[in-house]
C-alpha cells in the first residue's frame with residue numbers, strides 16, 4: 001500500500017471509532033485461532049459505525065491497499081488477515097435489537113452468545129446457532145455456519161433475512177432476497193469477497209425452556225452412521241450431532257449427541273430412544289436449561305485455555321461427504337490418523353448428517369446427494385511446534401484431495417492452502433455467480449485477501 005503508518009493515523013479525524021497502528025494491535029490482528037498464518041496489517045480500524053467502514057474502504061482502496069473485516073479471529077488460516085492494508089475490527093459494531101417476535105437486527109461484530117442472551121430475555125432464539133457461541137455474526141455468515149439444528153433448519157446464512165453491507169467500492173447497501181438479491185447471495189457464504197457486513201437481521205423462533213440431552217455410544221462407525229441416518233429421517237430430536245473421539249487407551253470411540261427441546265414436561269427417555277442401536281450401558285441423559293445447553297463448549301474452552309492448548313496451532317480440516325461415500329471415506333481417513341498426534345486428546349472428528357434440501361445459500365458447496373455428512377478434523381495438537389502444524393496442514397491437503405476425489409466438498413473454514421484456480425474449482429457451477437458479483441461490487445479486488453479466491457489485481 002502506498003502509504004505509511006503516520007498517514008493511517010490521520011484517518012481517525014473522520015471516524016466514529018479509532019485507529020491503531022501500534023505494534024501490539026498490528027501483531028494481534030496478524031494472528032488467529034489457527035496460529036499458523038501471520039500477516040500484520042499497516043493499521044487496525046476499530047469500527048464505530050457503518051460509515052467508518054465506508055471511509056476505511058474508500059481510504060484504503062484509494063491507496064491501492066486491501067481491507068479485511070475481523071470478527072473474533074477464529075479463522076484457522078489467516079482468512080481475516082491483511083499484509084498491505086487495513087484490518088477493520090468489527091467488535092465495535094455489536095448493537096443488538098430491539099428484539100421482535102420473529103427477528104432481530106444485530107451489529108455484525110456481535111457474538112452469537114451476545115445475540116442469544118438478548119433474544120432469550122424475550123423468550124426467542126435463532127433457529128440455528130454455531131456450537132461455539134464466541135464466533136461473530138459477520139464471520140460466520142460469510143462462511144455459511146453450521147450448527148446442531150442445521151440438519152433440518154439449514155445454515156446460519158440460510159436464516160438471515162437481510163444485511164446491511166459496505167461493498168468494495170465503499171457503497172453502503174441493504175440486501176435481502178428481494179433487494180440487491182445478487183449481493184445478498186454473494187455475501188452469504190461468499191468468503192467476504194464482495195462486501196463487509198455491518199449489520200444482519202436474523203430470524204427468530206420461540207426458545208424452549210429446557211433440553212433433554214443424550215450421549216449415545218456406538219461400538220463402530222457403521223452402527224453410528226446407521227442411527228444418524230435413522231434420526232435424520234424420523235426427526236425425533238431437534239438437535240443432532242455426532243463425533244469420533246480419541247480414547248485414553250488408544251483408538252477411537254463413536255458417539256451421537258442428540259437433544260430434544262422441551263417446554264413443559266420432560267419426555268420419557270425409553271420411547272425417545274426406541275429402536276436405537278447404541279450401547280445401552282453407556283447411555284447418558286441429562287436435562288439442562290436451553291442457555292446452558294447452548295453454552296456447552298464453555299467448559300472445553302476453559303480447559304484448553306488452562307492447559308495452554310487454546311493458544312497452540314489448530315490445523316482444522318472441515319468437509320462435507322455424501323451419504324453414499326461417508327462410511328468408506330471416514331473409515332479410511334480415521335485409519336490414517338494417529339489419535340495422540342494427529343487429533344490430540346481434546347480433538348475430535350465431527351460427523352453428523354445434514355439434509356441438502358435444508359440448505360439454500362447458493363455459494364455453499366455440498367455433494368449432490370439428498371443426505372450429506374460433515375467430516376471435520378478438529379485437531380487440537382498437544383504441541384506448539386510450527387513444524388508439526390505444517391505437517392498437519394500438508395496432511396489436510398492430502399485428505400482434501402482424497403475427499404474431493406470421493407465427491408466431497410470443502411467447508412471453507414479449513415487450514416488448507418488453495419490457489420485461485422482451486423477456489424474456482426471449489427465453487428464449481430456457483431463460481432460465475434460469485435465472479436459476477438465480484439466484478440460489480442469489488443472490481444478492485446481489495447476485500448478479504450486471506451481467501452485468495454481471485455488472482456491478485458482487478459477482478460477480470
Ligand SMILES: Cc1cc2nc3c(=O)[nH]c(=O)nc-3n(C[C@H](O)[C@H](O)[C@H](O)COP(=O)(O)OP(=O)(O)OC[C@H]3O[C@@H](n4cnc5c(N)ncnc54)[C@H](O)[C@@H]3O)c2cc1C
Nearest residue numbers: 069071072073074075079130131132136138139145146197
Ligand atoms: C472454537 C471454534 C468453534 C467453531 N465452531 C463452529 C461451528 O460450530 N460452526 C461453524 O460453522 N463454524 C465453526 N467454527 C468456524 C468459524 O465459523 C469460522 O472460523 C468463522 O469464520 C470464525 O468467525 P469469526 O467471527 O472469528 O471470524 P474471523 O476469523 O474474524 O473472520 C473470518 C472470515 O470472515 C471475514 N469476516 C469477519 N467479519 C466479517 C464481516 N462483518 N463482514 C464480512 N466479512 C467478515 C474475515 O475477513 C475472514 O475472512 C469454529 C471455529 C472455532 C475456532
